Amino acid sequence: MKVMLTAVIDGVRKDTFDRLMKKGKLPVIEELSKEAVNVENCISSFPSATVTGHASIATSSFPSEHGIVGQAWFDREMNEYIGYDFELTMPDNWIDAKTNLNDRHLTSETWFHRAKRLGFRTFSADLIRKGADLKMSFIFPGADRNIPVPKKLFLLRKFSAHQSIKKSSILKKFILKIFPFHILQHEIVAGNVVKAVRAGYNFGIFWFMETDAASHIYGPETVEGEHGKPYIYDSFEDAMRDADEEIGKILKALKDHELYINITTDHGQSRLGDGKQYHVSLSAEMEEQEINAFTRIDPHEYETRVGRKAQVVVAPSGPRMAHIYVLDTGIRQRVNDFLIDNSAVEFIFWKENHEVVLCDKDAVCRIQEYEFGDNYPKAVERVTGLIKSMRSGDFIVTAKEGYEFQISDYRGGHGGLNAEDSLGFAIIHGPDYREEFIQDALVTDVLRIGMSRFVKEVS
């Protein structure tokens, strides 16, 4: 059977990928890349964040079309905060347990729909599941048991967060030793892919998520052996090599099939500065300046808690990017001034008379007139592909190099427009493909290229 798989390895920056390839540390991907279209700079959509990236890969469209404008946004009509934030308190208003990523939120068709029309049987072991015939879990072995993603991820994170391990009790350490949740995600997802293909499904997308987690916790440039283990990955390199190994297991288990496999990432990752000043809560700083601002909760919840009128909602992604919603239009200028003065903010974007305008703190101009330079790949196209969405904030901001829009002790973050956040890799492999190179492509191109070649081969 001819089978097309797409592996999304989360948060893999181009230069760290290239370095590992050069050192021969990703032997499986290296072998596949010799019969593949190799995208040298695979550029993420904006924000360079996980749910947006996965939606862009699975639909081949930008957020203005697929609707997933970030890890979080504010639904003006429903007056609610939508948060795909895995690690903090998780509002359960976004989840559709049957589909995992709420179908109401994903507004365009996916490659599952298109592949089905072409006669394929489709499966997802990814965040994006809309239209898939079979929904496999990416946390537990087997098909999805309709357990909402936040619950699954909460369970994982609860046991695997770097900090909680350090501070953990003997009991927790013992539990982790028996059930090393973190290590298992890659293995479980690979096992589920094999199961789905053996059950006759010939088009699937799946997700290795721990590369991104390791990058946030330890930093995107970390190498194996830096921190020591024993229970979780000790570095980005460690997690990436594990993903490579699991792909190897899939290939071996499915060697009787003709496998076409795309391997890509959803975004890159920037190294964050060392020190409290690099981790900034925009809503907390606005509150200090007597702007009634909040994040991660609905306006009515804020008003009940603090007894003040809600004025600004901050919805961060990555979180080196944030949507800012000004509920009280009377303070729009004050919010703008706050953002200009804030030392963590790099760019501010907004719409004005059907034009996209930006402020880089020195000057305000139309986006087309701005000289972004090489450090901001396809910036105009990507910002436009976001800001056209009605779900976008009144202001969209990115963080300066080294900064993130949350209080954490993370060493890595993403979400921005800059090269470190935005540049990843992609390889589009098929049996007997020639080794080819494409200089630049967007994440939205990966499945388009992969499918156009694959369908030719199949028919």
Ligand SMILES: [Zn+2]
């Ligand atoms: Zn991601």
